[in-house]
Amino acid sequence: MLEDTGLTGVLKDGEEAVYAVGEHFLSLVTFLGCAPQISLTDEAAVQGQPVCRICLHDFDAVQLLESQPASTLRCAACRTPQRRPSEPEHNQQLTCPECGESSPLFRFDWRRSAAFGCFFVEIENVFPHEAVPADRLMEALEALSGHGWDYFYLSR
Numbered sequence: 779m780l781e782d783t784g785l786t787g788v789l790k791d792g793e794e795a796v797y798a799v800g801e802h803f804l805s806l807v808t809f810l811g812c813a814p815q816i817s818l819t820d821e822a823a824v825q826g827q828p829v830c831r832i833c834l835h836d837f838d839a840v841q842l843l844e845s846q847p848a849s850t851l852r853c854a855a856c857r858t859p860q861r862r863p864s865e866p867e868h869n870q871q872l873t874c875p876e877c878g879e880s881s882p883l884f885r886f887d888w889r890r891s892a893a894f895g896c897f898f899v900e901i902e903n904v905f906p907h908e909a910v911p912a913d914r915l916m917e918a919l920e921a922l923s924g925h926g927w928d929y930f931y932l933s934r
């Protein structure tokens with residue numbers, strides 16, 4: 779289905795769920811900044827620059843993918859920094875000591891540096907915060923899956 783949208787192209791040799799970018803990639807992902815540096819194919823890759831790839835991650839149970847170092851977790855209501863649980867669970871209820879807002883952990887503000895989920899579409903080798911999924915991509919993912927989608931940036 780992702781291939782039909784033009785997000786993904788051919789499966790990379792020897793890989794299970796890693797794809798080249800598809801023919802509509804540049805209309806599905808918007809690049810901010812005046813001169814984004816991206817290489818879309820091996821042939822056109824700038825010397826020393828890794829090529830953009832799409833990796834699918836499919837987990838049986840909800841996982842937390844989190845940047846290293848992690849951003850400060852904040853209350854979504856009042857923005858107060860929160861103590862991060864040592865073993866975060868997505869549905870774990872947390873109460874903000876500042877404003878009393880109580881929500882499951884996944885609703886707190888992870889500052890787009892982490893996310894809980896079972897299925898992830900990772901776009902590799904773009905600069906964090908330079909690439910933003912276009913509305914068209916988010917709508918296509920929602921239509922394909924029947925669920926809402928969000929995005930974040932994973933630094934490792």
Ligand SMILES: [Zn+2]
Binds near residue numbers: 853855856857858878
């Ligand atoms: Zn709060």
